[in-house]
Amino acid sequence: MPKNIKFVALLALMSGLAPISIHILLPILPEIEKEFMRSSGITQLSLSLGLFAMAFSTIAYGPAADRFGRKPVLLTGLSIFVVGSLLCFWSPNIEILILGRVIQAAGGAAGMVISRAIVRDVYSREQSAQIIGYMMSIIILAPIFAPIVGAFITKLYGWQTVFICTTLIGIIALISTFLGYRETATIKTGVNFYNEITIAFPVLIKDTNFLAYTGYASFGVGMFMGFAGGMPFVMVDYYKRPPSDFGFFIMLIMTGFLIGTFFSTKITPLVGIDKMIGLASFTSLLIGLSMIVIILMGFKTPWAIFGPGALMAACHGLSMPNAQAGGVSVKPSIAGSASGLLIFIQMSVGACFAQLAGMxxxxSALPISILICSAAFLAFGSFTYLIKRKQNT
Structure with missing residues (x-):
């Protein structure tokens, strides 16, 4: 573990706000659908539009953090997160709830983007993969328990109370960042903010290495969003389980990812970033195919999809820190922009998979299993193709 444990924990708190706000929402989606008497597709917009808002916000946060510094932009985003959480708590209808989720997600995106840029400010490329792995090991504990906490609180006090929890967590993150973080970026005074976007993003889009890491990371998120967006409804309609059971089973996915990130910090220095991603993504694809076979054989149990899903998550836990570290390291001078663009693409792809899963x-468990396996195939295929293309040029 790095010497400054408090620093890594603070980075994890910054980065963990958005995942917490997503995962604590998942088990209460059927309750929201029932209360507002709207379709699952409309209710699903509280998740997918939030992801899109998160994605588009990263476009601004990355260059802004390079231009104005990490701390002021981060504090602004955390404040927006708190406001959005309060609006969700107050929401009298589904439209206001969706608006609150959009605002909440837009604010939470700041921590996701800027925490990774801070890592690149302080650590080397190889060290960055290890530190992001440590961060994810901490971050993933929250989504493991967030669905269970969300379901438990909803059962006792109603689903609105969930957003009081996210408000309090946001306030803690805001105060901790204000008191515990000192600026790590070299602020680029005199540089036009618009030019930061129009110059940095085209440079990154033309970089094959950046596209390889981003492609893998994005479709990896798509796999998770397939679980998150579709399985709450499959659990109720197909497996005839109460919504609270989803909280238990999604914990298996998060635990698998946690185990993967733990071993990633040990194995990556030995085999290297690219080989780690290649091996893990290929293994994940094979497991995804086995999931479809198991379901086709007629095993009607949540274990048929969550068991292989946990193994796939472990594979992505091994490789996701490497993909993110690789993506923000291709151009160290614009690490903030790289982090923002990477997460923008990640969240956009994730939002598409989440909305598609809900539709x-x-x-039946077969459609969602095919979607999840498709994400694993695209993650493996995009990384393998682009890395080979780079090696051949």
């Missing part, structure tokens, strides 16, 4: 038939 699939929920009276």
């Amino acid at each position: 699939l038939p929920s009276n």
Whole structure:
């Protein structure tokens, strides 16, 4: 573990706000659908539009953090997160709830982007992969328990109380960042903010290494969003389980990812970033194919999809820190912009998979398993193709 444990924990808190706000929402989606008497597709917008808001916000946060410094931009984003959480708590209808989720997600994106840029400010490329792995090991504990906490609180006090929890967590993150973080970036005075975007992003888009790491990371998130967006409804409609059971089973996915990130910090220095991603993504694809076979064989149990899913998550835990570290390290001078663009693409792809998952038939596990396996295939295929293309040029 790095010497400054408090520093890594603070980075994890910054970066963990958005995942917490997503995962604590998942088990209460059927309750929201029931209370507002809207379709699952409309209710799903509270998740998918939040992801899109998160994605588009990263476009601004990355260059802004390079231009104005990490701390002021981070504090602004955390404040927006708190406001959005309060609006969700107050929401009298689904439209206001969706608006609150959009604001909440837009604010939470600041921590996701800027925490990774801070890592690149302080650590080397190889060290960055290790530190992000440590961060993810801490971050993933929250989404492991967030669905269970969300379901438990909803059962006792109603789903609105969930957003009081996110408000309090946001306030803690805001105060901790204000008191515990000192600026790590060299602020680029005299540089036009618009030029930061128009110059940095084209440079990154033309970089094959950046596209390889981003492609893998994005479709990896798509796999998770397939679980998150579709399985709450499949659990109720197909497996005939109460919504609270989803909180237990999604914990298996998060635990698998946690185990993967733990071993990533040990194995990556031995084999290197690219080989780690290649091996893990190929293994994940094989497991995804086995999931489809198991379901086709007629095993009607949540274990048929969550068991292989946990193994796939472990593979992505091994490789996701490497992909993110690789993405923000291709151009160290614009690490903030790289982090922002990477997460923008990640969240956009994730939002598409989440909304698509919510629109699939929920009276069978086969459609959602095919979607999840497709994400694993695209993650492996995009990384392998682009890395080989780079090596051949």
